[in-house]
Amino acid sequence: NAGVTQTPKFRVLKTGQSMTLLCAQDMNHEYMYWYRQDPGMGLRLIHYSVGEGTTAKGEVPDGYNVSRLKKQNFLLGLESAAPSQTSVYFCASSPWPQGTQYFGPGTRLLVL
Amino acid sequence: GQQLNQSPQSMFIQEGEDVSMNCTSSSIFNTWLWYKQDPGEGPVLLIALYKAGELTSNGRLTAQFGITRKDSFLNISASIPSDVGIYFCAGPRRSAGGTSYGKLTFGQGTILTVHP
Numbered sequence: 545n546a547g548v549t550q551t552p553k554f555r556v557l558k559t560g561q562s563m564t565l566l567c568a569q570d571m572n573h574e575y576m577y578w579y580r581q582d583p584g585m586g587l588r589l590i591h592y593s594v595g596e597g598t599t600a601k602g603e604v605p606d607g608y609n610v611s612r613l614k615k616q617n618f619l620l621g622l623e624s625a626a627p628s629q630t631s632v633y634f635c636a637s638s639p640w641p642q643g644t645q646y647f648g649p650g651t652r653l654l655v656l
Numbered sequence: 657g658q659q660l661n662q663s664p665q666s667m668f669i670q671e672g673e674d675v676s677m678n679c680t681s682s683s684i685f686n687t688w689l690w691y692k693q694d695p696g697e698g699p700v701l702l703i704a705l706y707k708a709g710e711l712t713s714n715g716r717l718t719a720q721f722g723i724t725r726k727d728s729f730l731n732i733s734a735s736i737p738s739d740v741g742i743y744f745c746a747g748p749r750r751s752a753g754g755t756s757y758g759k760l761t762f763g764q765g766t767i768l769t770v771h772p
Contacts, residue, residue, distance in 0.1 A: 548698075575758050584665075586744060586762035587699070594757055602759060603749070634698050641758040642687070642748075647698030 546570055548648035550635050556654045557625045565620040565651050567635030575638040576618040577602070577645065578610060580631040587634060593618055594641075625655045659683075660745055662763035670771050675732040677766045679745030688728040689746040689760070690719050699744060703730070735770050742767050 548569045557563055567576065574595050579587040589602030591610040599610045607629060609621045618637075622629060632652050636645040662679050669675060679688070687706055691699035703714050705721035705728060712719055716733045728745055742765040749759040 577758070577760075579762075584764055586660075586764045587746075587760075588762070589749070589759055592757065592759060600757070603761075636698070638758050643758070644701045644704070645758065645760065647700070649696075649698050 548635055548637055548646050550633075550648035550651050552651060553649070554652045554654075556656065557622075558656055559626060561625050562621070562623050563625065563653075564622075565633055565635075565653075567618045567620070567637075567648060569616055569618075569635075569637040569646070571637060571639070571646065572615070573637035573639045573643075573646075574615070575641060575643075575645075576612065577636045577638075578608070578618065578620045579634045579636065580604065580629075581634060581650075582631050590620065590633075625653075627655045629653065630655045660747065660761055660763035662743075662745055662766050664766060665764070666767040666769070668769045668771065669735055671735060671737060673735050675735055675739070675768065676729065677731075677743060678727060678729045679763050680727045681747070682726070684725040685728075685747035686725065687748050688719070688721050690717075690728070690730050691744040691746060691762075693742040693744065693765075695741065702743075732768075735768075737770050737772055740768060740770050 577592045578590040593612040596615040635648045638645045690702045693699040703719040710721040718731045745763040746760045749761045
């Protein structure tokens with residue numbers, strides 16, 4: 545039981561490049577979330593999903609897209625990376641809305 | 657908006673000392689959560705509070721849900737080196753229809769350093 549895993553762990557992009565961050569959970573959780581963490585700002589919600597095939601915008605969705613084609617996977621895409629998207633990205637999952645959110649180890653992204 | 661303000665922003669303490677930190681909001685929260693983030697890791701839930709006035713302990717950690725529902729406090733007793741990390745408060749972020757769908761608003765965190 546691996547919990548929540550994220551790939552890659554670290555990535556460097558040039559401005560304008562695209563990439564996809566993968567989050568996988570093996571706990572059969574319905575709810576999944578993508579956050580970004582910046583120094584002094586805590587974690588901010590980018591997008592979330594309440595079940596397979598659903599996605600919704602969070603607090604800071606601009607510049608990101610997501611997909612939840614399979615229940616266990618939640619993908620975060622950057623179509624054209626910008627330096628402002630340099631951050632640490634965390635994925636989380638939860639069995640129900642009020643349930644504990646279990647976080648992955650994070651992906652560190654540097655956009656030059 | 658539903659903003660959470662944590663204080664202090666950072667703390668440098670000696671091993672064995674007690675620690676207190678708090679979280680305040682201009683909005684009412686019905687649930688308060690306290691997370692800890694170890695260096696290089698994702699946050700882990702420490703304590704969840706669901707009722708105004710509630711006092712809950714988890715080992716050396718004690719958290720309280722403020723009576724006004726606009727604040728919460730976390731205390732750590734007899735700190736040890738492994739208490740090092742960032743402590744976040746968080747609460748459900750409500751949508752226009754009143755449903756949070758588990759969306760969380762996080763405070764900016766309190767960075768704790770413990771000197772042996």
